[in-house]
Amino acid sequence: MIEARGLTKVYGEKTAVAGINFTVEAGRVTGFLGPNGAGKSTTMRMIMGLDRPTSGSVTVNGVPFDRHHAPLRDVGALLDAKAVHTSRSAYNHLLAMAATHSIPKKRVHEVIEMTGLADVAKKKVGGFSLGMGQRLGIAAALLGDPQTVILDEPVNGLDPEGVVWVRNLVKYLASEGRTVFLSSHLMSEMAVTADHLIVIGRGKIIADAPIQDIINGKGRIRTRVRTDQPDQLMQLLAGEGVSVELQDNELLEVTGLDPRRIARAALDSHVMIYELTPLQASLEEAYMELTKDEVEYHSLITTGDNAPVPSGGN
Amino acid sequence: MSSTTFEPTPPSRGENFGTAGNTAGSRAGxxxxxxxxxxxxxxLNSEFIKFRTLLSTLIxxxxxxLVVVGFGALSAWGTGQFAEAATSDPEAAAAFAAQGGDLAVGVPTSGIAFAQLILGSLGVLLMSSEFTTGMARSTFAAVPKRLPAFAAKLLVVMVTAFVLTAASVYLAGLVSLPILDNYNLNLDLSSSQSVKMLxxxxxxxxxxxxIGMALGAIIRNSAGGIMSLVGLFFVAPIAFQLIPGDFFVEARKYLPGNTVEPMIAVEHLPDTLEAWQAALVLGAWVVIPVVLAAVLLKKRDV
Structure with missing residues (x-):
């Protein structure tokens, strides 16, 4: 179990993590979702005692990480794809890590086999692809057979096969009763992997709920309506909290009104509708909705010739 | 990469996981x-593995x-030439006599300036590369108290530097013996002065x-650390000599690079520190940066 209480990290003038509270329970996969720069990695580094919190605290199984008797046996983490000296081989890296806790060589070979690195284990890590680097990071995280596993963006750079493998691995680890904390900025990945979701934006927790609640609760009701008299129907439906968008000549998208009430309004005014389709919000849409105002770096979508010239070098 | 490594279904991976008697059942709570x-x-074992598994370190x-032995041999040859010239040239003979006539004893250690540059840089690199490659995150996740890892690395580096220098100097002495013999010069590698110099x-x-390791930990940048080291050992002594004023003449004695001469002098030379003072000064040059590095290492984010 991981518990953060009032956890804050300030770099200079920038607050990366702003007094967050959360609990990651054992026995399920907890997703940590947020756009880039939201504070996910900073939070994870604070859990691992690498970054010192400006204030607040975070514990693993009730104890700050640096006071664990055998840290690697309690908590395993993949923090950055390459937290490894580039000139050392994968095998020697794992061997050196294992030596700190007297973890036998047999276990080093096991995690190499498990992560599919057997063919490249004796090669320098500097030549690894991003995906192989991730596998090595996961191997290092599993080295101590830890009760708590923390993975920062583990599927980054993995091939589709690897993505499925990580998905099954974390689910299996959770089913064994371990605490699994997994970060990603990919909502689609979370939807199929996590049981519980903590959503972070600009250093604050935006949502902390079972994944199903996030999909259902935050997604707003949208309905697609096709009619011969779109202008008339638009006037009928207009009201507080309702937005109607004309998508083409006969097609409307109505947000904030359930289909039954749209049908009733149309019937009462003798407007014929010949399509009425409720649209389920995907987690992706729900996530966009959640983090719309919390994204630090907006991409500027430009079209045609009037693309603005970026000011300042980048 | 064979696809079979992805195959293991949860039960079979469970076998892999069940090390150290940790079964799923005992994991509750x-x-x-x-x-x-x-x-x-x-x-310490881990740091030693890290030390010996980098090719650049071994190189x-x-x-x-090579450098210590090579310079030893070169110096033996040069000293022999000088001694030979002294027999025919009265001016050279006077210079030779002024040196106390015992030039040969310094031959095996003539490459030390280069050994200190290489091994000092190695000290910087071993520490700074932890940060530049991201390795530090792995190191300090395994040893979250941090200082044991720093102390272990320091011990590995210092012991290696000592043993390697001692062995190289001795080897340089062995290589110099036949060369010096050619010029009828004597070198006794087991004399107390030879042992003391070694x-x-x-x-x-x-x-x-x-000192290099401490600089690497403080600066966390390979180029910056090595430049600082070079500045301290090669630039500062020259700069201090060029700047006029008694202060710099006095301060020059306290530079770390100027502490060796007083310690190996047969008898105390004027205008230098006493041997024990020099030893203390060198000790301070080690202790102060190392303590500063340790404090910063404990305090800063990785």
Whole structure:
């Protein structure tokens, strides 16, 4: 179990993590979702005692990480794809890590086999692809057979096969009763992997709920309506909290009104509708909705010739 | 990469996971592990594995041996030439006499300036590369108290620098013997002065390596760390000599690079520190940066 209480990290003038509270329970996969720069990695580094919190605290199984008797046996983490000296081989890296806790060589070979690195284990890590680097990071995280596993963006750079493998691995680890904390900025990945979701934006927790609640609760009701008299129907439906968008000549998208009430309004005014389709919000849409105002770096979508010239070098 | 490594279904992977008697059943609750943790001998072993598994480190160590032995041989030849000239040229004879006539004893250690540069840089690199490659995150996740890892690395580097320098100097002596013999010069490698020079110079190089490591930990940048080291050992002595004023003449004695001469002098030379003072000054040059590095290492984010 991981518990953060009032956890804050300030770099200079920038607050990366702003007094967050959360609990990651054992026995399920907890997703940590947020756009880039939201504070996910900073939070994870604070859990691992690498970054010192400006204030607040975070514990693993009730104890700050640096006071664990055998840290690697309690908590395993993949923090950055390459937290490894580039000139050392994968095998020697794992061997050196294992030596700190007297973890036998047999276990080093096991995690190499498990992560599919057997063919490249004796090669320098500097030549690894991003995906192989991730596998090595996961191997290092599993080295101590830890009760708590923390993975920062583990599927980054993995091939589709690897993505499925990580998905099954974390689910299996959770089913064994371990605490699994997994970060990603990919909502689609979370939807199929996590049981519980903590959503972070600009250093604050935006949502902390079972994944199903996030999909259902935050997604707003949208309905697609096709009619011969779109202008008339638009006037009928207009009201507080309702937005109607004309998508083409006969097609409307109505947000904030359930289909039954749209049908009733149309019937009462003798407007014929010949399509009425409720649209389920995907987690992706729900996530966009959640983090719309919390994204630090907006991409500027430009079209045609009037693309603005970026000011300042980048 | 064979696809079979992805095959294991949860039950078979379970076998892999069941090390150290940790079965799924015993995992319930928040029990902390009771397995071996990062004790100092284990961290030392880990740091030694890290040290010997980098090719660049081994190359630098090899270079040190070559340079010390090579300069020893070169110096033996030069000293012999000088001694030969002294027999025919009265001016050279006077200079030779002024040197105390015992030039040969300094031959094996004539490459020390280069050994200190290489091993000092190695000290910087071993520490700065932890940060530049991201390795530090792995290191300090395994040893979250941090200082044992730093102490272990420091010990590995200092012991290696000492042993390697001592061995290289001795080897340089062995190689010099037949060359000096050619010129009828005597060198007794077991004389007390020879032994003293070997030990003091080896300790000195170990100290420089420690200073390098401290600089690497403080600056966390390879180029910056090495430049600082070069500045301290090669630029400062020259700059202090060029700047007029008594202060710099006095301060120059306290530079780390100027502490060796007083320690190996047969008798106290004027305008230098006493041997014990020089030893203390060198000690301070090691202790202060190392303590500063340790404090910063404990305090800063990785």
């Amino acid at each position: 928040d029990s902390l592990s009771t397995g071996p943790g990062p004790s100092f001998p284990r961290v 630098l160590l090899g270079c040190t041996v 030990l003091v110079n080896s300790l000195y190089v170990a100290a420089v390596a420690a």
